[in-house]
Amino acid sequence: MMSLVKFHVTGLVASAFLSLSFGVHADQYHLPILQYHHVDETTPFSTSVTPAQFQAHLDYLQNEGFQVIDLRSGLNTLRAGKALPDKAVAITFDDAYRNIYDNGFPILKEKGFPFTVFINSDPVLKRNRQFLTWDNMREMQQYGGVMANHTISHPYMVRKEKGETYGDWFERIKNEVLQVETLLIDKLGQSPKMLAYPYGESNDAIRAFLTQEGIIGFGQQSGVVGVDSNFTNLPRFPAAGAYADLEALKTKLSSIPMPLDAVETKGDFAGDDPVTMTLTLKNGQYRTKELNCYVSGQGKASLEWLAPQKVAITAAEPFSYGRGRINCTMPANKGAHYHWFSNVWVKPRAEEGYVMEKSEKY
Incomplete structure (x- = not known):
């Protein structure tokens, strides 16, 4: 049986928990991961789903028997060469936008679906009102939310700043990652040791550093995670903007890894x-x-x-x-x-x- 994020089990949450734990129909050795940013009607189109679109996506997952699982638990299962539940899928958000809490979280909470938010910590620490607070995140944790690493300042990780040496650049990038790891533990009590690269960009040095630190990395290429995937540069399917169309999303959810x-x-x-x-x-x-x-x-x-x-x-x-x-x-x-x-x-x-x-x- 898959290990799941611990969260309050009440009402519909209990129903979803039971379906995740006992509704296994067949073995699955791959995991499609959905990537969102904003859940709002007024934010940039390219990175947004409206609350109505998000509701439609989650209704489809529920009605069609998809089993929304905790991302890190699912990846650990795949890396161990073990099977996931049939029709397993994971939900993620990049950036710590407040509208995730305001508009997305109530729907996720109602359905009892676990999810992961990759947070960039700088606007959170500066108490930017458009971003999550630590209290928001603690509440989300109680209902299956997991907060993961999206660096401090959301930089282009593979770019040197003016006047930087290679060594300066690499130390800065390591600090961008490690400071957030420390914050996640200090403020939220845990880190899943997962990093979504800002803009999806990484290189050999960064990926080797993640391996050394035991951190799983995610790019912004589309695809399905399989047993043989590169766990320092995993794919996800964008599900916002031009990719929010439900019919197109259905095709992606039924996809499997290329046998490479x-x-x-x-x-x-x-x-x-x-x-x-x-x-x-x-x-x-x-x-x-x-x-x-x-x-x-x-x-x-x-x-x-x-x-x-x-x-x-x-x-x-x-x-x-x-x-x-x-x-x-x-x-x-x-x-x-x-x-x-x-x-x-x-x-x-x-x-x-x-x-x-x-x-x-x-």
């Missing part, structure tokens, strides 16, 4: 040439003729099969500056499921001070 044996991306950064990556599928029979990969802002990528299980995927054009991605899907052999994999690159401007793997010594 190896991924070659040539690093985290894009240059002046079109990006390319190579995927090697695990041994098995797949619907490889139906594999499709799409490049953000460009349409379909070109596919070159180097071997029956190995494909090179190339964008048609170079990326513009900023973040770009390739999303790949392939129908599963059984059921109405799609294998899903996504990768993100950053194309930096020189003046942005990005720490480039090939030019910096770690």
